[in-house]
Amino acid sequence: MNAQNQILVALAVASAGSLGFIAAYALRAGSHYEGLAFAVSAAALSYAAAVWARLLPVERVTDPIESYPSPREERQQSSLELETDLAAVTRYKVLRRWLSVAISLFAVSVVVPLRSLGPAPGRALFGTKWRRGDRIAREDGSLIRVNDMNVDSTLTVFPEHAVGDAQSQAVLIRLPVELTPQTGGYIAYSRLCTHAGCPVALYRASVKQLFCPCHQSAFDVTNDGAVVAGPADHALPRLPIAIGEDGFVHATGDFPEPVGPGFWERG
Template sequence: MSEIVRSGQEAPEEPDFAPAEHVHPRRTDVDPRAARRAERQVAILFGLSAVFTLVALAAYVLIPVDAGVSLPLAGPVGALNVALGLSFGLAILCIGLGVIHWARKLMPGSEVVAQRHELRSTDEDRAAAVAAFERGLDDSGFAQRPIIRRSLLGALALMPLPLVIILRDLYTSPPNALSPAEQLSETIWDGGVRVVSDIADRPIRPEDVPIGGLVSANPENLHEVEEAAGNLNARAKAAILLVRMRPDEIVSEQGEGWSYEGILAFSKICTHVGCPIALYEQRTHHLLCPCHQSTFDLADSGNVVFGPAARRMPQLPITVDEEGFIVAQSDFQEPVGPSFWERG
């Protein structure tokens, strides 16, 4: 006779649950006709689901991917998307509704009660666990052999370092590359670089910019640089705005002689967190960032007049070349875009 009793094989001491005291019979419990009706409803829902699945399959085969349809509120949308979404959605939904209806109407409707047990183990069990742990610890000698413990902890602390150091080359700088802060501090603008309009990509003459006008522009060499670099990094710093106002409207500029006949060039990149800005109010000469509403006064050195940006919009010194096109006098004299620690 074996004396071994596995804990799981003991007979349950108490039932898993007992019926609750409060029972409210449903119609389906007392009226067999109602129960049969519910049964039919559930089956109909499952049947509908099957039909909708077939509709979805048919829609996939029959409706061309580029067919459009106009919906009352949504306007013109893809016909296939609507047909597939509706039919497949309903196919899924009907299964869910059917199952829930089945559970609510036909499965036992009264609640049951189960007992909870305190989650904390008995003091004896806890003490036994502690004793076992201490026995294990003792047997390992982890506490008694400090030299092993310390050398292991030291080794474990050092071991992940290669994994960390490898992350250094998340940024692979080419040899002789400028430091990150220096890279952020310069753009591809330089003395004599022509200003070209953003859309037409053509050099601009002063007479192309009317008073009150706003032109989104880039340096002429942008495309070559982008092609060579294979990325848009230069664009993210070099984008500018040209505005023209009557010379007497200019309150101040960031440098003497930086404008040309009332035409001023400012960076287009917000000094807050770097959104490009294009909302310009002619009358007040205010430039408003659409992202966080920083507002700059272009007639007054691009200073911040409102919003979370702390620094003025950098101004690009411009003039015209011998052919009469607007060119930069030099690069920006301060970093464009959002602030950074080393900016000073």
């Protein structure tokens, strides 16, 4: 087929594709048909343009590069002029100094309103909502009694008055009772990875390790949350818990150190 006929066919296909797209859209045929028709139309147009480009007479142009650098005299003259002009403005030494002071302060005052964007960090990252005596609740707010969990199972938990609080999220694990006899086998850690703040959502009961799915840090549950592997640089904070006389698991205080990833003021 010669080039003109190829273009003709391609343009016919492109038109059919566009009509097809309009029809698919009108009939709510869904993204597959809409996309197919549209892509066919565009591809056929592209083919037509590419063949058309080959039909055009071959033409060669050669442009000289002459826009840079400027002729020597022009360069000399204008750079000198610029220097002289600037010198005329800035020759008053004291004024020049004050000018830079004023401009700097002006620049600072322009960015000062950025302070409105957020509160001062203060102690916000140093504590969570856990308080002494808070009973431990599931995501749905229900409380946990001592017999609710099987050995080697885990739960995502919150203080009963702050269910869903990102910073306070903790993982409650029931270990074989001989590992933590004081709390009936229960142990709780912050659920925020100390590396980049992802939830340490995986628990491997066989090795008693919590595992972060984001960057694969692993923490030893039986050794105070110490880092066993991965890029995390410090242990998972442990939530102090006890079993009340009423049988509810509760916290005996907040985490002893800031939870989540490190930051400059953390010390």
